[in-house]
Amino acid sequence: MDGMTHLARALRASSTEAERRLWFALRDRRLGGHKFRRQVVIGRFIADFLCPAHRLVVELDGGQHGEGAARDAARTAWLEARGYRVLRFWNNDVLENMEGVLVRILAALQ
Numbered sequence: 001m002d003g004m005t006h007l008a009r010a011l012r013a014s015s016t017e018a019e020r021r022l023w024f025a026l027r028d029r030r031l032g033g034h035k036f037r038r039q040v041v042i043g044r045f046i047a048d049f050l051c052p053a054h055r056l057v058v059e060l061d062g063g064q065h066g067e068g069a070a071r072d073a074a075r076t077a078w079l080e081a082r083g084y085r086v087l088r089f090w091n092n093d094v095l096e097n098m099e100g101v102l103v104r105i106l107a108a109l110q
Contacts, residue, residue, distance in 0.1 A: 008039040008046045018060050018091035019048060025102055026058075032106050043082065046073055052107050055084045062091045 015023065019038070024034040026049060040050040042057070049058040057079055063073065076086045087108055089101050 004041045006044065008041050011039045016060070016062060017089060018062070018094040021098065022049065022058070022060065024079065024103070025098065026105075027047055030081060030110060031102060034109055042079065042084070047079075047084075051109060056083050056105075056108055057086045058105060059086060059088045060091055060094060077096050082101075 015020070015038075023036075023038050024041075025031060026034075026038075029035055034051050036052060036058075037050050037052065038048065040047045042050070045056040048060050050056070051058075076088075079086050085108060087105060088103075093101050
């Protein structure tokens with residue numbers, strides 16, 4: 001197992017509350033029958049959630065990402081250059097407005 005795969009496995013084991021809640025809503029094809037995976041290695045990055053069939057990456061950002069806007073933009077650009085679409089949500093969006101988050105994800109999958 002390479003380092004990125006090991007790190008992805010560790011991230012799955014230490015999910016944030018927002019990640020756990022969103023994963024519960026996405027797993028087992030619960031959102032419109034779409035298959036999602038979590039903490040997926042894509043090149044040099046680990047995507048929080050991925051719908052492989054639609055090449056849709058869903059990223060959750062906590063407070064620690066407030067300072068990393070340039071890094072997040074570079075990551076998004078790298079993924080988009082490889083044919084992925086990226087949706088970003090703040091952890092608070094998931095915790096306080098899960099329905100709105102799921103509506104936006106579902107709309108991106110249509």
